[in-house]
Structures are given as C-alpha cells and as structure tokens.
Amino acid sequence: MNTREKILATALRLFNEQGIDVITIRHIAKEMGISHSNIQYYFPNADEIIATIYVNHIEELNELPIFMADETHKPAALKNSIIAVLEHIYQYRFIYIHFVVIARRMPELKKVYAQRFKIRRTQFLQLFEDYRKQGIVRADIPAPVWENLIRSLYIIGDFWISANELTTGLKGKKAVTYYAGLLQDLFYPYLTKKGQQWVA
Amino acid sequence: MNTREKILATALRLFNEQGIDVITIRHIAKEMGISHSNIQYYFPNADEIIATIYVNHIEELNELPIFMADETHKPAALKNSIIAVLEHIYQYRFIYIHFVVIARRMPELKKVYAQRFKIRRTQFLQLFEDYRKQGIVRADIPAPVWENLIRSLYIIGDFWISANELTTGLKGKKAVTYYAGLLQDLFYPYLTKKGQQWVA
DNA sequence: TTTTTGTTAGTACATTTGTACTAAAATAAC
DNA sequence: GTTATTTTAGTACAAATGTACTAACAAAAA
Numbered sequence: 001m002n003t004r005e006k007i008l009a010t011a012l013r014l015f016n017e018q019g020i021d022v023i024t025i026r027h028i029a030k031e032m033g034i035s036h037s038n039i040q041y042y043f044p045n046a047d048e049i050i051a052t053i054y055v056n057h058i059e060e061l062n063e064l065p066i067f068m069a070d071e072t073h074k075p076a077a078l079k080n081s082i083i084a085v086l087e088h089i090y091q092y093r094f095i096y097i098h099f100v101v102i103a104r105r106m107p108e109l110k111k112v113y114a115q116r117f118k119i120r121r122t123q124f125l126q127l128f129e130d131y132r133k134q135g136i137v138r139a140d141i142p143a144p145v146w147e148n149l150i151r152s153l154y155i156i157g158d159f160w161i162s163a164n165e166l167t168t169g170l171k172g173k174k175a176v177t178y179y180a181g182l183l184q185d186l187f188y189p190y191l192t193k194k195g196q197q198w199v200a
Numbered sequence: 201m202n203t204r205e206k207i208l209a210t211a212l213r214l215f216n217e218q219g220i221d222v223i224t225i226r227h228i229a230k231e232m233g234i235s236h237s238n239i240q241y242y243f244p245n246a247d248e249i250i251a252t253i254y255v256n257h258i259e260e261l262n263e264l265p266i267f268m269a270d271e272t273h274k275p276a277a278l279k280n281s282i283i284a285v286l287e288h289i290y291q292y293r294f295i296y297i298h299f300v301v302i303a304r305r306m307p308e309l310k311k312v313y314a315q316r317f318k319i320r321r322t323q324f325l326q327l328f329e330d331y332r333k334q335g336i337v338r339a340d341i342p343a344p345v346w347e348n349l350i351r352s353l354y355i356i357g358d359f360w361i362s363a364n365e366l367t368t369g370l371k372g373k374k375a376v377t378y379y380a381g382l383l384q385d386l387f388y389p390y391l392t393k394k395g396q397q398w399v400a
Numbered sequence: 401t402t403t404t405t406g407t408t409a410g411t412a413c414a415t416t417t418g419t420a421c422t423a424a425a426a427t428a429a430c
Numbered sequence: 431g432t433t434a435t436t437t438t439a440g441t442a443c444a445a446a447t448g449t450a451c452t453a454a455c456a457a458a459a460a
Contacts, residue, residue, distance in 0.1 A: 003407080021221055021301055024447065035409045042407095045448070097300045100362045101221055113366060141389060148385040151363075156352055158366075159359035162300045163351075166313060166358075185348040189341060189389035203437080224417065235439045237421095242437095245418070 004042045006032060008056075011049045015094035020050060020102070050095075051106055057092040058112050061085065066123060075199040082183055086176045089161060096161040117154065124150045136195035137187075149186070156183060204242045206232060208256075211249045215294035220250060220302070250295075251306055257292040258312050261285065266323060275399040282383055286376045289361060296361040317354065324350045336395035337387075349386070356383060 001009070010032050014023045025046050029036040043049045067081040089096060103110050128146055131137040160179040164170055170178055184199075191199065201209070210232050214223045225246050229236040243249045267281040289296060303310050328346055331337040360379040364370055370378055384399075391399065 019301060019304065026447075037410075038408050040449080100297045100365050101219060103366055104219065110366065117367065138389070145385050145388045148382045151382055152352070152356055152386055155359055155363045156355050159355055159362065162359065163355045165300050166303055166310065167317065182348050182351055185345050186352055186386075188345045189338070226417075237440075238438050240419080 003034070003038065007039055007042055008049065008053060011046075012053055012092070012094070015050070015053075016092075020046070020094060020098050025049075047105055050102060051109060053092065054095055054102065054109055055112065057088065057095060058116060061088055062116065064088070067127070079180060079184060082180045083176060085157070086160070086180055089157070090172065090176055093161045096158055097165070099158065120154075121150055124153070131195070135192055136198055137190045138192055141190060149190075153183060153186065156186070203234070203238065207239055207242055208249065208253060211246075212253055212292070212294070215250070215253075216292075220246070220294060220298050225249075247305055250302060251309060253292065254295055254302065254309055255312065257288065257295060258316060261288055262316065264288070267327070278399075279380060279384060282380045283376060285357070286360070286380055286383075289357070290372070290376055293361045296358055297365070299358065320354075321350055324353070331395070335392055336398055337390045338392055341390060349390075353383060353386065356386070 007028065011023070011028050014028060014031060023046070025039050025043075026036045028046075028049075029039050032039075043052070064084055065081075067078060095102065103113070125146065128137060132139055156179070160175075160182070164175050164179065168175075168178065187199075188196075207228065211223070211228050214228060214231060223246070225239050225243075226236045228246075228249075229239050232239075243252070264284055265281075267278060295302065303313070325346065328337060332339055356379070360375075360382070364375050364379065368375075368378065387399075388396075
C-alpha cells in the first residue's frame with residue numbers, strides 16, 4: 001500500500017470514528033506518523049480526501065451485482081443482496097452521517113448520487129413488476145405507492161447509519177443485520193400469501 | 201423580544217440557512233449588529249444555543265395534541281397531525297441535518313430524544329391496535345412488522361429533511377406536503393378495503 | 401555520474417475561533 | 431440622586447487550521 005492509499009485508509013478510519021468535523025489533515029498526518037505537508041502533496045485539502053473516498057464508495061456500490069427477480073433467485077438472495085449493500089455503507093458510514101454537509105461543500109457529488117438513484121429507481125420498479133408477475137407481491141397497489149416505497153427505502157438506506165447511532169447503537173454486523181431486517185419488513189405488507197410463503 | 205430571544209431566533213435562522221459547521225457566535229453577533237461578548241453573556245458558547253433550541257423544539261413537539269384513533273376522528277385529522285409535526289421539524293430543520301454531530305457533542309440530548317421515542321412508540325402501537333379493532337388496518341400483520349414500521353416511520357420522520365436537500369430540494373410547505381404524503385403511503389398496504397375507503 | 405523528477409519534512413504566516421478580562425453604558429433598587 | 435445590578439462593547443490572547451514556501455532526501459533518467 002503506497003502513501004496515497006495509506007492516507008485514504010487512515011482518513012476513512014478516523015472519519016468513521018470521530019467525524020469529518022473534528023478530523024483535519026494534521027490529525028491524519030499525526031496518526032500516520034508523517035508530516036502534514038506530505039498529505040498535502042497528494043491532497044490539497046481534506047475535502048479532496050472526502051471526495052475521493054466518496055467516489056470510491058459509490059463505484060464499489062455500482063460494481064455490486066444487480067439483484068434480478070428471475071425464477072432462479074431465492075428470497076435469501078434478495079436479503080443477501082440487501083446485506084451486501086448495507087455492509088458497504090457501514091464501511092463508509094461517515095459519509096452517511098455527514099451526507100448533507102458533504103453535499104453542500106461539494107455540490108458536484110450530488111450529481112453522482114442523483115445518477116445512482118435514477119438507475120436504482122428503474123431497477124426497483126422492474127423488480128416489483130417481476131414480483132407482481134410471479135404473484136409474489138400484490139397487484140392492487142397503485143403506482144405512486146410503489147414510487148413512494150422506493151423513496152422510503154432510499155431514505156432508510158441512506159440514514160439507518162445515523163438512526164442507529166442516535167438510538168439502538170448497534171455495531172458492525174449486528175447493525176447491518178438489524179437494518180436489513182427492517183428494510184425487508186417494509187416489503188411484508190406488499191406480499192401476497194404466495195409471497196409470504198416464498199420469503200418464509 | 202428581548203436580546204436572548206433575538207439571539208435564539210437569529211441563530212435558528214442562520215443554522216437553518218447555512219449549518220452549524222459554518223455559523224459561529226461571531227457570525228450571529230454580526231448578523232444582529234451586536235458584539236459577540238453580548239451573546240456570550242447569555243450563552244457561554246454556540247453549543248449552549250444549539251442545546252436550548254433543541255430542547256425548545258422537542259418541548260413544542262411534545263405539546264402538540266396527540267392523535268388518537270377514536271371514531272370521531274376523520275382520516276384527514278391523521279394527515280393534519282402528520283403535517284403539523286413535519287412543519288415543526290421543518291422550522292428546526294438544522295437539528296435534523298446535524299443530528300448525529302449534535303448528539304455526539306452533547307450526549308445528554310440523546311436522552312431527551314430517546315424519551316420521546318419511547319412515549320411515541322407506545323402511542324403508535326396503541327393507534328395501530330385501535331385501527332385494527334375498527335377494521336381499518338389488517339389483522340394478519342405480525343407484531344414485529346408493526347414494531348419495524350414504527351422504526352421506519354421514525355427514520356423517515358427524522359431524515360426526510362436531509363433526503364429532501366440531497367434529492368428533491370423542495371422548499372417549505374411543498375416539502376412538508378410531499379413527505380407527509382410519503383409517510384401516509386407507507387400505511388397504504390396495511391389498510392383493509394374498509395381502511396382504503398376510509399382514507400380515500 | 402550527473403541531472404532531473406518525485407516525495408517528504410520543516411517552517412512560517414494570516415485567519416478564525418473560543419475564551420477571558422476589563423470597562424462603559426443602561427437599567428433597577430435604594 | 432446615589433448606589434447596585436444588569437447588560438453591552440471592546441480588547442487581548444492562545445490554539446488550531448489552511449495554505450504557501452523552501453529545503454532535504456530519494457528515486458529514476460540521462
């Protein structure tokens with residue numbers, strides 16, 4: 001691991017542990033045992049580090065296999081798919097805690113976020129459509145309710161990290177499992193009887 | 201309005217507009233046209249201002265009439281009840297954007313939050329129970345799903361402000377109306393046919 | 401080897417911020 | 431009217447931070 005990668009790794013750890021509001025380039029340098037000028041050589045300021053980590057994270061998320069609702073997939077695959085995403089989010093949890101502040105300081109990152117949302121929205125709608133055809137979810141749900149469900153899923157997906165710190169305070173795998181269950185239960189009332197057996 | 205109240209009002213406005221990470225006591229003083237020492241006379245530091253505003257907000261929320269599901273209530277009353285809460289949240293939106301950072305800096309505020317959650321959780325469960333007795337919501341929903349629904353409602357209730365800034369970017373009343381609709385739609389798949397007619 | 405390029409450290413400086421302290425001004429109490 | 435008390439302003443200072451600049455050192459190229 002070269003210096004640049006070490007900086008990113010150390011910054012990620014410190015941001016996750018203490019937050020971007022208290023960690024400066026000098027803190028990262030001290031933690032690494034190098035000079036702050038050395039970090040400055042790779043990143044002009046802390047925001048550049050944050051932006052780099054953010055883009056890395058989004059790229060990792062986009063590289064995850066897309067879950068499709070074809071017949072070969074078992075419900076366990078859906079849950080594992082959710083867990084995989086939440087695990088990545090947990091690794092980069094500082095982003096989600098400081099989401100708005102980061103987006104305010106670097107508006108260009110909002111585009112990356114919006115782009116991902118747009119793609120994922122279509123994928124979700126497709127997934128629901130496939131489930132409906134298979135009789136797994138109800139056919140009597142109006143389209144706007146599906147739309148709003150996606151929005152709700154996204155809000156919880158983006159802010160379960162913050163909610164966890166404010167209330168339950170679960171760590172690591174336990175947090176991921178708990179909130180994966182929360183997301184899964186959001187689907188429950190949409191399931192048909194067949195769908196309930198399918199996920200059981 | 202005395203000086204203390206003016207400080208709180210100005211601080212609230214600046215925090216909402218620009219965030220607690222950029223607004224200092226000196227900014228507030230300059231905006232008010234008074235000396236920063238004068239603010240210091242009432243509040244030793246900015247965190248004390250934030251804590252005061254936070255407690256005021258929670259007290260206002262707790263003073264709102266509790267929505268009960270007795271027969272006299274129309275569904276419009278439920279929606280108005282949601283809107284009233286979201287309007288208060290919007291007025292104090294900086295709190296929700298910096299929720300985790302505030303809670304980290306002032307852990308004692310977490311207790312105020314946790315206390316409110318506990319009370320509200322019981323009220324929600326009671327509400328669902330009443331609705332079930334009236335045949336408005338389904339009787340075949342397992343208890344843990346109701347529990348998780350409350351958690352989800354809370355996450356959305358606490359972070360719709362942040363989600364809005366990241367994506368939709370709605371302002372004022374429009375934001376409140378949109379996210380009130382989002383919350384309401386979360387209930388949709390739980391409704392019986394009777395319940396659907398009731399809210400229609 | 402010499403030269404060039406890339407990497408790291410050290411220093412310096414202006415700015416901001418929290419905080420303390422003193423004094424002036426305004427208001428209330430006597 | 432004089433004395434306290436409260437309120438406001440001004441100043442000062444240490445600590446932290448972003449940023450710029452220079453020099454030393456290491457590695458690669460010539």
